[in-house]
Structure formats: C-alpha cells, structure tokens
Amino acid sequence: MKTKTVQIRKLVLGEGRPKIAVPITGKNLLEVADQAQKIINQRPDMIEWRLDFFTDVTNSEKVQIGARTLRKIIGETALLLTFRTQAEGGRMALNEDDYFRIMGEVIRQKLGDALDLELYHDEHRLEETLEHAHKNGIVVIMSSHNFAKTPSKDKIIAKLSSMSSMGGDIAKVAVMPNSSDDVLTLLQATREAAAKLSQPVITMSMGELGKISRIAGETFGSVVSFAAGTQPSAPGQIELKHLRQILEDLKLN
Numbered sequence: 086m087k088t089k090t091v092q093i094r095k096l097v098l099g100e101g102r103p104k105i106a107v108p109i110t111g112k113n114l115l116e117v118a119d120q121a122q123k124i125i126n127q128r129p130d131m132i133e134w135r136l137d138f139f140t141d142v143t144n145s146e147k148v149q150i151g152a153r154t155l156r157k158i159i160g161e162t163a164l165l166l167t168f169r170t171q172a173e174g175g176r177m178a179l180n181e182d183d184y185f186r187i188m189g190e191v192i193r194q195k196l197g198d199a200l201d202l203e204l205y206h207d208e209h210r211l212e213e214t215l216e217h218a219h220k221n222g223i224v225v226i227m228s229s230h231n232f233a234k235t236p237s238k239d240k241i242i243a244k245l246s247s248m249s250s251m252g253g254d255i256a257k258v259a260v261m262p263n264s265s266d267d268v269l270t271l272l273q274a275t276r277e278a279a280a281k282l283s284q285p286v287i288t289m290s291m292g293e294l295g296k297i298s299r300i301a302g303e304t305f306g307s308v309v310s311f312a313a314g315t316q317p318s319a320p321g322q323i324e325l326k327h328l329r330q331i332l333e334d335l336k337l338n
C-alpha cells in the first residue's frame with residue numbers, strides 16, 4: 086500500500102479532514118505582519134505567504150525580514166512560500182532568472198517549511214530546484230493554474246502525474262469552471278489522480294461555481310483547501326471560520 090501522507094512541521098497532510106491554508110497578501114512588511122496576526126488568531130493549519138503580492142520581493146533582505154517576522158508571529162504553524170507568476174494568475178510578472186533566484190533563496194535560507202513550484206517553468210531548472218529543496222528538508226508543492234477554463238479530465242490527470250513523476254512531494258491543480266460539468270470534471274480527475282499517484286493531491290475548481298470543490302476534498306481526495314483570511318488570493322475561497330465548520334461537519338468517520 087502506497088503511503089500518501091506528507092508532514093510539514095507538525096501538520097500531516099492526507100490524514101483526516103482536508104487541512105486549511107490561508108494566504109497572506111500584504112504589499113509590505115507592515116501589512117504582512119498585520120495580516121499574520123489576525124489570521125493566526127483564527128488557527129489555520131497552514132499559512133501561505135504569497136510573495137507576488139509583496140512589492141519588495143526582489144529585495145532578498147526584505148524577504149528574509151518578512152519570513153522571520155512571520156515565523157515569530159505564527160510559531161509552529163506550517164509556512165508555505167509561494168510566488169505565483171502573472172502567467173499563472175498571480176500579481177507580478179518575473180523573468181525566469183528572478184523566479185528561480187527567489188526559489189533558491191527561500192530554500193537556502195530555509196525561509197519556509199514548504200515551497201510552491203510552478204510546473205510550466207524550465208524542466209531542468211525545476212529539477213535542480215526540487216533537488217536543492219529536498220536536500221534542505223523543504224517540502225515542494227508543484228502547481229499548475231488555469232484561470233480561463235477547465236481542461237479535460239485526462240489533461241488534468243496528466244498535469245498531476247507529471248508533477249508526481251518529476252518528484253514533487255504534493256501535486257496541485259487549480260482550474261476555472263465555465264459550467265457545473267467543469268466542476269464535475271475537476272472532481273473526477275481529483276478522485277482518479279488521488280487513487281493513482283503516490284503523492285497527495287490538492288485541487289480546486291475556482292470561482293463561485295467551483296466553491297463546492299473547496300469543501301469536498303475528503304470525499305474526492307484533495308488534502309488542502311485554501312481559505313480567505315483577511316483577503317482572498319483567488320476567486321471562490323470561503324472564509325476560514327466557515328470553511329473549518331463545514332469541513333468538520335462533512336468529516337468522514
């Protein structure tokens with residue numbers, strides 16, 4: 086039997102109800118600290134620092150201060166660092182060199198417990214980054230986003246499978262539905278990929294139509310749901326306190 090749990094600090098993904106990750110979207114250090122303070126009081130399972138919202142992201146000293154400040158505020162809570170490029174629906178465009186330089190610094194300085202790595206970048210550099218992260222004990226969540234549509238079930242499974250074969254610890258796909266059939270496509274792909282792959286899977290159908298996918302993870306096989314804390318980082322995110330209650334209510338015995 087393949088094991089499908091991944092541990093990030095004390096948090097075990099793939100066991101029990103889906104875990105709740107909450108993004109921090111501050112533009113500067115003050116906003117980052119302020120959001121972290123408010124969010125941590127609501128006890129999320131994981132904090133995601135969205136570096137593409139942070140204006141000084143290319144200033145490594147500021148990023149280090151930000152990460153250290155966050156750690157002081159969030160204590161032992163698992164910390165995921167993400168730079169979502171504009172091509173994948175993020176706030177900021179970066180050239181490849183800057184993207185991989187930032188990934189490298191996050192790993193070298195151990196600024197977080199886990200790192201989001203976008204699948205569409207250069208394969209060779211992705212492999213180098215994965216190896217570097219694993220040497221430093223950092224969990225890699227490989228990701229792919231489509232803010233325009235929902236690809237076919239087979240294409241979604243193929244994306245998740247390539248993240249898995251490349252060596253990602255967790256495979257994540259977010260897509261936009263244009264119909265309720267699209268939401269079913271994402272759920273079906275999730276169920277099949279979760280059964281097939283040896284890594285845990287995170288998926289979501291975004292927007293209003295897709296909200297149902299953000300609460301259905303335990304049934305279909307997605308191990309994390311992203312919730313809105315002070316400000317949502319993607320359309321369709323449910324507020325943290327509501328999401329926790331719903332996930333508890335839907336918990337399978």
Ligand SMILES: O=C1C[C@@](O)(C(=O)O)C[C@@H](O)[C@@H]1O
Pocket residue numbers: 108133135167169201228230257259289291311312318319320322
């Ligand atoms: O990959 C994801 C998922 C997400 O896009 C969502 O739809 O909830 C939100 C992002 O902050 C996160 O990095």
